[in-house]
Amino acid sequence: MESLGIHWVKLIAQTINFSIVLFVLSKFAFRPIFAMLEQRRVKIAEGIANADKIKAELAKTEADRQKILADAGDQANKLIEEARQAAGRVREQETQKAIADAGQIVSKAHEAAAQDHARMLAELKREVGRLVVQTTTTVTGKILTADDQQRLASETEKQLA
Numbered sequence: 001m002e003s004l005g006i007h008w009v010k011l012i013a014q015t016i017n018f019s020i021v022l023f024v025l026s027k028f029a030f031r032p033i034f035a036m037l038e039q040r041r042v043k044i045a046e047g048i049a050n051a052d053k054i055k056a057e058l059a060k061t062e063a064d065r066q067k068i069l070a071d072a073g074d075q076a077n078k079l080i081e082e083a084r085q086a087a088g089r090v091r092e093q094e095t096q097k098a099i100a101d102a103g104q105i106v107s108k109a110h111e112a113a114a115q116d117h118a119r120m121l122a123e124l125k126r127e128v129g130r131l132v133v134q135t136t137t138t139v140t141g142k143i144l145t146a147d148d149q150q151r152l153a154s155e156t157e158k159q160l161a
Contacts, residue, residue, distance in 0.1 A: 129153030 133149045 125157050126153075129156045132156045 129152070133152050136152060137143065
């Protein structure tokens with residue numbers, strides 16, 4: 001081996017030196033680096049797992065939000081429909097009430113007109129009776145007594161009726 005330039009003593013010394021350097025590097029350099037790389041790998045795996053969890057929770061939250069919005073929309077539509085029905089009932093009740101009030105007003109107007117007619121008719125009869133008495137007094141030239149005036153007024157009233 002010496003003809004090839006390999007000296008056993010130097011080879012063994014270099015092998016020992018290499019082994020010592022390898023041991024020192026392995027103990028103080030490679031192990032901490034590998035431990036740090038393993039920690040980073042674990043953190044990255046945890047981060048990916050957390051990201052997946054967050055994505056799943058986000059999807060679930062979005063689905064819940066959509067469901068809540070749909071339920072709220074349905075409930076709002078139901079409330080609107082109920083309000084429309086209630087408004088229809090109130091409108092119908094108010095219409096019926098207005099019709100009844102209008103009927104009462106018309107009835108009272110007819111009643112008032114009948115009373116006015118009766119009152120005016122009574123006044124007309126009295127006035128005609130007075131005019132008949134006055135005309136008779138003027139035509140006959142005689143002063144009529146209260147009994148005569150009453151009799152003429154009642155006869156005139158009978159003829160007018």
